[in-house]
Amino acid sequence: MSDFFTTAVLVATAASGVRLAVPLLFASLGETFGQRSGVLNLGVDGVMLLGAFGGYYAVLKTGNVWLGLLIGIVVGLLLGVVSAVISVTLRAEQGISGIGIYLFGLGMSDLLFQKLVGTPLPITKFPKLNIPRLSDIPVIGELLFQHSIVVYLAFLAVPVGMYIINKTTFGMNIRAVGENPEAADSLGVSVSRIRYATVIIGGTLAGVAGASLAIDLGIFQQNLTNAQGFIAIALVYFGAWRPVGVMLGSLLYGFVNAIVLQLKTLAIIPPDQSNFAAMAPAIITILALVIVARRFKAPAALTKPYSRGE
């Protein structure tokens, strides 16, 4: 255990926790938009998997990580449009249609991988971008300022998301539509247009989350996300539908995962007990859900499709 409590190891672990939080942060921020407008998109994991494969494949073929990220964005955007058609226009039951999207993404990403790639070939990862001066600060520098651009973008997205949801007309409309779509509609806010926008934002960010996961790991395999998309949805509840809360949840997850990995690497946890460590995030999530369910209220119209005068 003493190996673990050295400054170098602790800081390195925390820094990798920040990095591991990024896919969750992208995905759960996107999902926050959807849920604030009253749409639960359960297909996040499927979109992430397809975004991850798209990004991986683009980098494998071109070596350009930014093209990979772009492909992740495009894949996520397209699937976001599809999700919006299903849950907003067709008013499908969101708890089930999302599982369909998940299964589609799970099967499709595996199919494409097996057919087009076959063996898990490693790809170029994101380059690190040390922020001048700030990255030289001891501890804090390594923790916060020696990451890839994607990490900075993810954390920058938090204040941007806060600003959009809390300070802009668009954000006000999102909240209105999520709490009381009838009232919003009667005031001339197009419920479906707002929900389309939020679901597409959610899909796009899920695609980004997937691509950033694959390019960060430099690999793709069947079920790469390992249910991270579902954890991202849980984090939206955990964060009480607020970007900062969602960020804290993602960080908590990132840290727990990083600690588990580090303890495994240092052989502090015997390999035959590492399964218990792997359970920890899921159990923490369940406990967090219990606490949040007591203290916070979900958007009133969450999971309820809206139609005028029915």
Place this chain on the structure above:
Amino acid sequence: MTSAVTKRRTQSRYLAFLIPVAAVVAALLIGAIMLVALGANPLEGFRELIKGAFGSKDALISTALKATPLLFVGVGITIAFRANVINIGGEGQMVAGALLATITALSLPDLPAWIMLPAVLIAGLAGGALWGAVPGALKAYFGVNEILSTIMLNVVAVQLMNYLLRGPLIDPGEIERGTRIPQTERLQGGADLPLLFGDGRFHIGPLVAILAAVAAYVLLWRTPLGYRLRAVGLNPDASKYAGIPVKRTIVLALTFSGAMAGLAGAVLVFGSESHRMVTDGSTAGFTGSAGFNGIVAALFGGLHPIWTIPASFLFGGLLVGGNAMQRAVQVPSALILALNGLVVVFVVATDRYRKRMLARDVRVDAPEPLAPAFGWRPTDGPAPSGEGDTS
């Protein structure tokens, strides 16, 4: 009831039935496009799929065996969904049931089958029930979204399985040989599912699953408890005023649902040809994703236990045929999983139209009852008014 009314009624029913079928056809069409895009001949692919699934006695046996866990899980899904509880935890509940059943078999001496078999099946039932009761209680008493808690419990169950099969439950032979494959020793012969028709593979599992479907039908439409389950699904507030213990009913719904999945897990272990519990480290490695594919079967069966029987057979066939297709046209069988996802999306997305058809159906002789929040109607089964309750 006039003959004109009867006619219209049958027509609407017929059309309502066609919509999910059209959803599958649409998914298969997209599958054909994908096959073309992947450079395979779709006609050949589908021919091999159908031949591999239903083309011979051997194929039909494989399909029936593959359909069995889907049917168990699907029946459990119908029970939960009728109470308006969405159970995504079939995978974890299967694992939990299989683990408890396996532990039971390992801890009992080799007893005769008439004690052993019921003991392990009940253990499977209990394991799954427990894994369902937890999210049920969390939903009922703490307001925790059951979709999320069941998914998280899937993760917990897999890790528990990996731990137990690599550690305490591992076949001692695996340690001696140093191969350390995560599997148990061959379980007692008394717990083997009896084989039928003199075939080396076809065991009683499919029959038990069909019995479970019938039992679920009886439970839902012929017992007061089933009435309460459906009433809570249709309108929890009205149910509460009618004196139904809503919270307890929600817990029961997920418990029953989990029990069915647990039974599926036990049947997978004791009906397997190796008579062991084996994992490859992932959930799908044990369940074959039946916890998810069972949802597809249940939806396709209109969330009706009896209709879930042919639906499971169809989707079991798709899975078996998918492997044959993979061999014939070199397209990974993951295609079938993707198509199953599309079926779910199409069935749920067209549900509104299906409901409209059925609504036309009911208005003839009764006011339209409230639809459950997830959109399925009670009219798929006998009307609840037959039980004389007034809530």
